[in-house]
Amino acid sequence: MQIIISNSSKEPIYEQITSQIKSSILAGNLQEGTALPSIRQLAKDLKISVITTKRSYEELEKAGFIYSIVGKGSFVAEQNLEVIKEKKLKVIEDQLNAVIINSREIGLSLEDLQDLLNILYEE
Template sequence: MQIILSKSSKDPIYEQITNQIRSFILAGELQEGAALPSMRKLAKDLKISVITTKRAYEELERAGFIYSIIGKGSFVAEQNLKVISEIKLKVIEEQLSVVIMNSKEIGLSLDELLQLMKILYEE
C-alpha cells in the first residue's frame, strides 16, 4: 500500500489518506483482516503529524472500512458487497457528472461523448 500525498490538492491530508485507503479496500488491494500500518509508522513514512493519521483512521473506522483493537492495531473490516456497490456507484456518478460538465463546456454532443465512452470501455 503506497499512499501519495499532494500538497497542491484542495483536499486536506487526512482526507487524501482516507480516500486512498478506502480505494485500496474497495479495489480489493487490501483484504479483509489485513493489518494497516500503525498511525505512528504511517505518519513517519509520510512525514506528517500523528494527529493527521489518527483522524484518517478515525474517519475510516466511522465509515466501517476498518476496525481497531487497542494494543494490536487497525485492520480492514469485513465489507458488505451491497454497500461496496453503492459506494462505487456513487463515485461513478460523481465522476460522470464532472465528465458531462466538461463535455458541455467544450461543446461535445451526447452522441460524441457516448462514442468516446464506448471506445474507452471496450479497451
C-alpha cells in the same frame, strides 16, 4: 501499503490518505483482517503529523472500512463489496445526471459528451 501524498492537491492530506486506503480495500489489495501501520508509524513514513493520520483512521473507522483494537492496532474490516459498489454506482449516476443537465444547458450533443467521456476515461 503505498500512500502518495500530494502537497499540490486541494484535497486535505487526511482525505488523500483516507481515499487511498479505501481504494486499496475496495480493489482487494488490502484483505479483511490485514493490519494497517500504526498511526505513529504511518505519520513517520509519510513525514506528516500524527494528528493527520489519526483523523484518517477515525474517518475510515466511522465509514466501516477499518476497526481498531486498543493495544493491538487497526485492521481492515469485513466488507460487503456488493453494498459498497451499489452505493458508488448511485453516486456515479447522480454525478452523471448533473453532467447531462449541464451539457443540455450549453447545447452539447450526446455524441460530443460521449467523445469527451471517452477521452477522459482513457487518461
